[in-house]
Amino acid sequence: MNTNAFALRHIGPRENDIKEMLQTIGAESIEQLIYETIPSNIRLEKDLGLDEAMTEYEYSTHINNLSKLNKTYKTYIGLGYHPTILPAVIQRNILENPGWYTAYTPYQAEIAQGRLEALLNFQTMITDLTGMELANASLLDESTAAAEAMSLLFAVRERAQKKENVNKFFVSDAVLPQTISVLKTRALPIGIDLVIGDESTFDFSSEYFGAIVQYPGKNGQITDIKTFIAKANENNIKVAVAADILSLIKLEAPGQFGADVVVGTTQRFGIPMGYGGPHAAYFATKEAYKRDIPGRIIGVTKDANDNRALRMALQTREQHIKRDRATSNICTAQVLLAVMAGMYAVYHGPKGLTFIANKIHNSASTLASTLSKMGLEQTNTSFFDTLQVKANAAKVKEVAENNEVNFYYQDDNTVLISINETTSISDLNEIVKIFAEAENKKAIEISELSETNNIDTSLNRTSDFLTLDVFNSYHSETELMRYIKKLERKDLALNHSMISLGSCTMKLNAASEMLPLSQTNWGSIHPFAPIEQTEGYQKVLKALEDQLTEITGFAATSLQPNSGAQGEYAGLMVIKAYHESRGDHHRNICLIPSSAHGTNPASAVMAGMKVVVTKADDNGNIDVEDLRNKAELHADNLAALMVTYPSTHGVYESAIKDITKIIHDNGGQVYMDGANMNAQVGLTNPGNIGADVCHLNLHKTFAIPHGGGGPGVGPICVAKQLAPFLPGNPIIKTGGDNAITAISAAPFGSSLVCLISYGYIKMLGAEGLRASTEIAILNANYIKHRLQGAFETLYSGERGRAAHEMIIDCRPFKANGIEVTDIAKRLMDYGFHSPTVSFPVAGTMMIEPTESESKAEMDRFCDAMISIRKEIDAVTKEDENNPLKNAPHTLDMLTSDEWLLPYSREKAAYPLEYVKENKFWPSVRRVNDAYGDRNLICTCAPIEEYMEA
Template identity: 75%
Template sequence: MRTDSFALRHIGPNENELNQMLTTIGVDNLDQLIYETIPDDIKLNAPLDLPEAMSEQAYLNHLHSIAKKNQIFRSFIGLGYHESITPSVIKRNILENPGWYTAYTPYQAEIAQGRLEALLNFQTMITDLTGMELANASLLDESTAAAEAMTMLFEVRSRAQKKENVNKFFVSEEILPQTLSLLETRALPLGIELVIGDHRTFDFSKDFYGALLQYPGKYGEVFDYSAFAKKAQENEIKFAVAADILSLVLLTPPGEFGADVVVGTTQRFGIPLGYGGPHAAFFATKEAYKRNIPGRIIGVTKDTDGNRALRMALQTREQHIKRDKATSNICTAQVLLAVMAGMYAVYHGPKGLTYIANHVHNATTTVATELDKLGIEVVNKSYFDTLVVNADAAKVKALAEAKEINFYYIDDNNISIALNETTTIEDVNNIIAIFAEVKGTATEKVTAFTTESAIPESNKRTSEFLTLDVFNQYHSETALMRYIKKLERKDLSLNHSMISLGSCTMKLNAASEMLPISWAEWGNIHPFAPINQAEGYQQILKRLEEQLNVITGFAATSLQPNSGAQGEYAGLMVIKAYHEANGDHHRNICLIPASAHGTNPASAVMAGMKVVVTKTDDKGNIDVEDLKAKAELHKDNLSSLMVTYPSTHGVFESSIKEITKIIHDNGGQVYMDGANMNAQVGLTNPATIGADVCHLNLHKTFAIPHGGGGPGVGPICVAAHLAEFLPGNPIIKTGGEKAITAISSAPWGSALVCLISYGYITMLGSEGLTSATKHAILNANYIKNKLEGHYNTLYTGECGRAAHEMIIDCRPFKKNGIEVTDIAKRLIDYGFHAPTVSFPVAGTIMIEPTESENLAELDTFCNALISIRKEIDEASVEDANNVLKNAPHTLGMLTAETWDLPYTREKAAYPLPYIAENKFWPAVRRVDDAYGDRNLICTCAPIESYM
């Protein structure tokens, strides 16, 4: 046994287990299983051209050496990114804790009450600081949140505006440059006309439906927007404000001067810069728009016993329900980062946040005062943390970089300096010394910050915030540590048991992959730092792009999209740009199979395309004849096909090359959704099946942890003819020669967590990656065979095999009065998170075990399902008082004095012997979603409000 082999640690089944599993499946060896699963004409003929796998120790040494190439300058660049301090108690107990980072999106609310409470804290923090009525549970970054505001306000235009086709959206010239670039990307396909200008001279004509302001402005100016707000309301123009979260501690909240939407990032609430991400954005609005708000909202409801419970509210707005009628394709939040930002507010409380905000502002005022003494002009007289200084930029840059300090250079004579939580007296003296040297004069050292304010009286905050107990009782490390642990214990994560979610690939997130994201050399670099200061990052990101090119068979990769849904959108926008470069502006038809994930049609509509749905046959495969007929019917306008491979039904369709050829023959491009890439790596690839572009879920196939619903990363890989259109950034050059405008805020998206996928690929190497794919297919087929006779598998390939996932049919159990939801809830009593429920087929369960689970865990899971199958047989339509309908069973039920259920306490809580060794207790009984939607409460209000 090679103890230095990472593949040995990552892949679950050992050699002895492998042989047992092959016998159960009925094949002689693993290669035979793969032969019977994947069509011959798409198999790769050679191993992946990747370097030999590194051991874990060699990899960590390798990454340490590359980290040294990053130069950690003091960063005063700003532009929406500021260095912050991650409290150690949060870093150790959340960021570095698999109990938090391996959890899944809280669709099973009964086993996610801890995460849900942490997100409710986040939402409360946002509503308090912004002065708004409602906030969601986070978005991807500030720029995409601003774009969501633009499109939401477009959706909620007045009847008169819709009738007159009012489509102009005003954007203040004070907006962050990366936000403007992203607004341009999103506006064009939807027919929104952007008008950029000075909010002070804006013409409030009837041509506009909305506006976006920056608060404070991109270079620090604090504007009084009250007059603008009044005129906007008089003219029925709704407006959004992109606000700095820390400044709102001291500034009048936008909700108090009439904003309809407030967006921004919570990065400076204890989240590392990470060369651009991941960070949790926020989106707050009025309750009137609760059915239009993008992303997820955590709400309060009650459980079966009437006790307070939390869950994701208003889920009917999500894309898998609305599909092409969805107003957004958002399916990933930034939950792990939102939890950290919320805990930052819990730890510091209102007094602590006020201290931090005053520290930042006082440091800034001190710099301004001292520069004024030197005779150097500070252009903006009102500010929170950012100054514009009039000086020779070239001279300042040379001196600043010699002192390892970064400013932002607006032009030859104007420099922006943004101070932050980490700024010290020494930093302030170094900044002043640079300008004194440029001026050729001496200066005295500052020994204390001034306490004078540069915030106009009209902009000063007077309202209270964070008044609830949760923000005022956990200020010692002991108290917060215990609070975090209390919440963690309510959640089932991968550190407890397998999470076999089909389409979501919940595999091992190895410790060696995770460790480097805590290193300062990777965490403390600003995304707009000069490229030569980020040589380590550049080396890793370039290598990761090359690795993904090899794995997909494509020519180029963009790491910018920071979720799978963003990847879908980016891929379609690149296809759109390609057609337009060829003069084919009319190509706007996107074919999408009926079985596709709901984000596919939503992404296509966002990209300005018209969705045409193609049929699937009785076996769940794409109906080739129907697809061919529709491709030929729309050949003059055909843009693309969106296809998931293997299919969402867990099958390698043998007609895939015929399908892609049909699209190409009719002038279209093929976009492959990479959700199921875990069944392809090393065995086949998107290029081989005939795709032109694919997105990859790095938080699925490539081991970035789900973090309770984010971070995700969704890079796109493209064929050579599409490479020149890969997305750019307005500050740091990225992408192709004809780059489309930005897809996310940062040049390389969530660069920090890309280290995880780089580690995964580097430590597995070609052989390990291919073995991982084979074992993912092995594990799925093992479960399929173990469950035969108990459950029917809905779809299989031509040889009766599943891919890396399969769907079991639970619809026949309705005759016993049992719904698929009852099975999902009963699995909690057995210590398991339910697989994917009712997607892509209602009344079914989609199971994906991944390669990381060993035989013992697979058997335990199968035994649980087989035991549940016996319980289903005991149930009847006439008697709903059974163990499935009452599931899950809480500790409170089991320890109550009375027990009036028609089965034993033991059957309820310990139906199989293994459970007693590691019992997981759900925090609440089954939640009542309908009640919560009828009585929407989305902040942690005092308990009296729930009575």
């Protein structure tokens, strides 16, 4: 046994386990299982052309050496990204803690109360600082949040403004350049006419439905948004404000001036720059728009005992339900980063944040005054942290880089300096000396910070913020450490047990992959740093692109999309650009099978396409004849087919090559959803089945942790003809020769967490990757076989095999009065997170164990499911007082003096012997979703307000 091999640590079943499992499922070998599972006409003929696998120790040395190629200069570039100080207590107890980073999206609220509380803190922090009524639990980055704001205002214009025929949206030229690029991308396909100009000369014409301004502007100047919003309101124009979160400690909240939406990034709240991400964006708006707010919202409700409980509110906007009518994607969140940013506010509190903001502003004011005394002109009349200095930019750049300092050079005669939390008096003196040398001036030494206020008095903050106890109680490390631990104990994550969520691929997030994320040489790089200072990142990102291109069988890759939803959208926009380059502007029909992910039709509509649904047959496969008929019917206008492979039903459809050929024969391109890529790597690939573009979920197949619902990364890999259209960036050159405008804010998306996938592939190599896919398929078929007789599997391949996941049918149990939700809640008592419930078929569960789970863990899960089946058989429709309907059972229930239930406490809490060894206690009973929707409370409201509701 080669104990140095990473594959041995990543893959769960041992050699003897594999033999036993093969015997159980009736296969003589892995080769036979794969032959019976994957159609031979799509199998790869040779191994992937990847480097030989590294050991964990070799990889640690390798990634450390690469990090040294990055130059960690002092950075004052700004433009939405700033050096920060991540409190060690948050780094150690959240960022580096699998109890936080391996958790899933909190769909099962009873075992996610800790995460939900941390996100409620985040929402409260945002509503307080922005002065708005409602905030969501994060978006991907500031630029995409701004695009969501534009989309929301466009969606509500008809009913709120009587402006149904108005499609102009004003964008201040002070908005960040990367945001303008993303706005352009998102505006065009849905028919919004962007007008970019000077907000001081905007005429507030009735032709506009909305506008967006930056606060402070990209150059640091704070404009009079108070007057701008007032004039807009008078003319029935809705206003979005993109606001620097830290500046809102000093600047009055935009909500106080009548803003309709406020967006931004919380990166400044302790999150490393990481060459562009991941960082949690924020989105705050008025309660009147609650049905249109993008992403997810955490709300307060009560449980079965009328105790306070939290859960995700207003989930009806999720794509699986609304499909092509969805307003956004619930997957576009950065939960782990939102938790960290919220905890930064908890740790510092209002006084600490005020101290930080004052220090930054005083530092900027002191520097401005000193440079002015030296005869240098600083042109910002009202500013928070950024100065606009007139100087010889080329000379300043030369001297600055000799001193390992980065500024932003706006033009030949203008240098921007953005002061940040890490800036000291010694740093200020270094900046002064650089300008003195570049401009042949005598440096003036700074010995202390002045407290001059350089913010227009009409915009100074007077409203309170962060007054609740949670932001005023945990300011020592001991107290915060215990608070974080208290929340962690309420959440079930992968460090406790298997999370077998179908389509979500909850595999091991190896410590050796995660450790580099804490290294300064990776975390402290600004996304717009000069390319020659980022050699370590360039090598890793280029290598990862090449790895993914090889794995998918395509020609090129873009890492820019920072979620699976963004990847879907990017893939369709690249297809759209390809058609338009050939003069086929009319191609706008997107065929989508009825069994597809619900995100697919929503993304197609966002990309300006019309959705035509094709049928599935009785086995859950695409109805090829129906597809052919619709492709031929729409041949003149066919843009694309969106297909998931293996199918959403967990089957490798043997007709897939015929399907892709039909689309190509009728002038379309094939987009493959990469959600199930864990069933392809090393055995087949999208290029081999005839697809033209696929997105990959790096947070699924390639081991980036889900982080409670983000970070996610959704790169797209494309065939040769689509490569020229891969997305670009307005500041750093990326993408193809005919690049579409930006999909997300940073040139390479969430670069920091791309290190994880790079390491995953480096340490597994071609052989380990193939073995991972094979064992994922074996594990799924093992569970399928073990559950036979207790649960019927809904779909199988032609030889009776499942892919890497399968669907079990729970609908027959309605005869006993048991719903699939009851099974999901009862599994919590057995120590397990439920598999995916009611997707893609209502009343079912989709189970995906991944290759990382051991035979022993899968046996525990199967024992739990079989035990639950026996419990189902023992109840009747008339008997609602049973362990399934009452699940989950809390410690509070079990230790109560009174026990009136018709079954024992032991049956409730310890239904099988193994549970006693490692009991997980849900912290609340079953939550009441309907009550929460009727009484929407989405902040840390005082208990009195909750009780009144």
